[in-house]
Amino acid sequence: MPTLIETLLSLGILKKQDADYLKEESGKTEKSIEALIYEEKLASEEEVAEAKSKIFNVPFRKISEGTEIPEDVLKQISEEAAKFYKFVPLGKRGGILEIGILNPGDFEAKEALKFIAAKEGFAPEFFIITPTTYEQILKRYKTFGEEVTRTLKELETEAFIERGPGIELPIEAPGEAEKIAKEAPIIKMVAVIIKYAVEGRASDIHVEPTKDNLRVRFRVDGVLHAALSLPLNIAPAVVTRIKILSNLRIDETRVPQDGRFHTKVGLKDIDFRISTFPTSLGEKVAMRVLDPSTGxxxxxxxxxxxxxxxxxxxxxxxxxxxxxxxxxxxxxxxxxxxxxxxxxxxxxxxxxxxxxxxxxxxxxxxxxxxxxxxxxxxxxxxxxxxxxxxxxxxxxxxxxxxxxxxxxxxxxxxxxxxxxxxxxxxxxxxxxxxxxxxxxxxxxxxxxxxxxxxxxxxxxxxxxxxxxxxxxxxxxxxxxxxxxxxxxxxxxxxxxxxxxxxxxxxxxxxxxxxxxxxxxxxxxxxxxxxxxxxxxxxxxxxxxxxxxxxxxxxxxxxxxxxxxxxxxxxxxxxxxxxxxx
The missing domain is CATH 3.40.50.300 (P-loop containing nucleotide triphosphate hydrolases)
Structure with missing residues (x-):
């Protein structure tokens, strides 16, 4: 079976020097050939998908942005399975479920799908899709509000178990914000905000304390839009979590601080530039989203x-x-x-x-x-x-x-x-x-x-x-x-x-x-x-x-x-x- 590099060479998409570079760099960095191709912009996602189609004799399915996947189709594959095995449902024809897969050579993924198909009573038909299509369909499983609500419930449950009913989170106390910031729900809360900002093409994230709540806004195409409101009592923990990520002083709240951190959101490597600013109601955070794919x-x-x-x-x-x-x-x-x-x-x-x-x-x-x-x-x-x-x-x-x-x-x-x-x-x-x-x-x-x-x-x-x-x-x-x-x-x-x-x-x-x-x-x-x-x-x-x-x-x-x-x-x-x- 030809390799991805060999197939891209035969199709005239890769040059010989690019192929040599990919082999050498992959050995040095332990990054996959496909990841390096996208990183160096040597081929488009569609060109790579066409090459995979030729290698595995599996058709490539192009899905246009905005194509709706019916809820009953999505339910055939759980979100956890879709994330773990990198496949998603595309559509249904009678007893056949069309499956979009990133890596048709993944034996474990195919075996898992056989098990799911037998359990749910459908016959799978495979199609190769691009990473962008995979991410777009994955988004359909949850909405921003649902994830935030679920995370807040987790935080309330942990507070109830640890402190007992009727006791508010005293996170204004010294050291308490740092402790809460390191707990799973707050880590997840900040991750959810970041994820939806990137997926929503936001250039900036504003986390602002008000008299009644913690307001989160995204700047999209130059205009600020309200994203969500969070309980005011978790504001110090959210800000502290962002400070921890940015390697800023968490005990300093009186003066502005600047920092930066890097993370992976889906298949994208994103940098975030952080600025904290003291206000009369608490610290405000502005996060610039630096996405190389748009910049x-x-x-x-x-x-x-x-x-x-x-x-x-x-x-x-x-x-x-x-x-x-x-x-x-x-x-x-x-x-x-x-x-x-x-x-x-x-x-x-x-x-x-x-x-x-x-x-x-x-x-x-x-x-x-x-x-x-x-x-x-x-x-x-x-x-x-x-x-x-x-x-x-x-x-x-x-x-x-x-x-x-x-x-x-x-x-x-x-x-x-x-x-x-x-x-x-x-x-x-x-x-x-x-x-x-x-x-x-x-x-x-x-x-x-x-x-x-x-x-x-x-x-x-x-x-x-x-x-x-x-x-x-x-x-x-x-x-x-x-x-x-x-x-x-x-x-x-x-x-x-x-x-x-x-x-x-x-x-x-x-x-x-x-x-x-x-x-x-x-x-x-x-x-x-x-x-x-x-x-x-x-x-x-x-x-x-x-x-x-x-x-x-x-x-x-x-x-x-x-x-x-x-x-x-x-x-x-x-x-x-x-x-x-």
Whole structure:
């Protein structure tokens, strides 16, 4: 029987050097070949499933997201068996139960299923499924509320047994919170909160004490949503459990603390960045969810397309120079930087980053977290990085004159420098550098590319509603599309009447009408004409005129393109780009 590596090679999915790497790395780390393939993004889940299908002669079943599995079908296989043996029910046809399995070569799993089939009175039919499909179906067994309720009951039962009826948990007492935090129900409670936050695509978890309860909220697509309320008397234990995970001082509740921990949620390796904050009602905890599968993405996945994508791809091929990204906090700049780093991350280059904080760990990149409280700033780090023989330097943010000067000189001396800077648009980056005392004559030689971006909520593909644009919106769309390059206009094929999409809301998007986010961009490249403007007369109107000559797609125009593609709503684009209606 051929191996997974051999089959992927024969299908042309793996390269010989990748196969050699997988064999060597698997021996070193004891990780499975399949886990390494996903970790290094050498093949997709579907490609691996197709290869397994060929090896075991078992058909691959693709299940689309949102496919409902009837409750009577789920009941045929217990949740415990599904978790332990890695198989789930997919559907039923007469006396046949369709079974989705991750590893058809698992003899124990097949034997267990034979036993279950004989007991329940069905004949199993196997299909290979992807890990993502397996996790999605596994979620159907329980709801968030059910798990939380069950855990609270366990906690109450333990309190009753240990302390007797009618006695409240005195967890405000010294040492009691730590004791309770190490008990199984509290450990499970925090694990359940984390699990559902990750599965719900939350970017942040907020654990907040109020006068009446402990409120847990998830930030999804930039908006905070209430997740659940817990009894106030378990608040210290929940916070203490999070502190224990993050290696923070559990006896210090008077000052803020920062920490970090790593855990596996389903098949995902997730990092959590923790911040505690003292309030008058107790400690509040904010947890940033750092999921590499969402944070490390290709440039088109981020929203770059047409001219913007072409300019970025050309810019990162330059041997040296500075690429600067601008936008407000939370506009996705760091995610775009990581996307660029992923492309540049090759065996023959030395990449060093200075970050505050390190959000995602990238294999092969030397990442350093600055610590201003001990004098290790972006500027200090940049001076020392230049002694590390780097090819590519990423600086989290250029926020002062010293960092701006050092970054400019690093770009002039043969390094690629990636960084972020706070301005309203791509044109403003040049003025911001001049404000930071970078000599205008140095900018054309050092600056390759200016990128500005904003994040917009994606419309839910399942429930978005098609409507006719009102006259005001149609006028705006037609006006901006007329300024786009002819090639883009030809592809969009815009004519009156114009139809756009608006959010509606369904169970898939939690009635929000949106699911996920996508960025809108504008890019400005250095050119001989722009060089002349910067040196002679760096007026914004002149730089904008040069951008128009370059056929620069503005953020508004990029947003309108995505509106016409049915990805986002026109209202959010207008709001994000601060255009007067």
């Amino acid at each position: 490390l993405r290709g440039l088109p996945d981020l929203g770059l397309q047409f001219n913007n994508l072409k300019k970025v791809e050309q810019g990162i091929k330059k041997p040296f120079g500075m690429i600067l990204l601008s936008g407000p906090t939370g506009s996705g700049k760091t995610t775009t930087l990581y996307g660029i780093l992923n492309i540049l991350n090759k065996e023959g280059v030395n990449i060093v980053t200075l970050e505050d904080p390190v959000e995602y760990y990238i294999s092969g990149v030397n990442q350093s977290q600055i610590r201003p409280e001990i004098g290790y700033s972006f500027a200090t780090g940049l001076r020392n990085v230049l002694r590390q023989d780097p090819n590519i330097i990423m600086v989290g943010e250029i926020r002062d004159e010293e960092t701006a000067s050092l970054a400019t000189h690093a770009a002039l001396t043969g390094h690629i420098v990636l960084s972020t800077i706070h301005t309203n648009n791509a044109v403003g980056i040049i003025h911001r550098l001049i404000d930071l005392k970078v000599a205008p004559y140095l900018i054309p030689s050092s600056l390759i590319l200016c990128v500005a971006q904003r994040l917009i909520r994606r419309l839910c593909p399942r429930c978005k509603e098609k409507i006719k644009a009102n006259p005001e919106m149609e006028k705006l769309i037609l006006n901006e599309v007329s300024k786009l390059p002819q090639a883009i206009q030809k592809e969009l094929k815009v004519s009156s009447p114009i139809y756009v999409y608006q959010p509606k809301g369904c169970d898939k998007c939690l009635s929000q009408g949106t699911r996920g986010r996508v960025a809108i961009f504008e890019t400005l490249t250095m050119s001989p004409q722009l060089e002349k403007i910067i040196i002679e007369k760096p007026i914004e109107s002149e730089i904008i005129r040069e951008g128009q000559r370059q056929e620069m797609t503005t953020m508004l125009q990029d947003g309108i393109i995505k509106v016409l593609q049915g990805l986002i709503s026109i209202g959010e684009v207008v709001q994000a780009t601060e255009i007067e209606k």
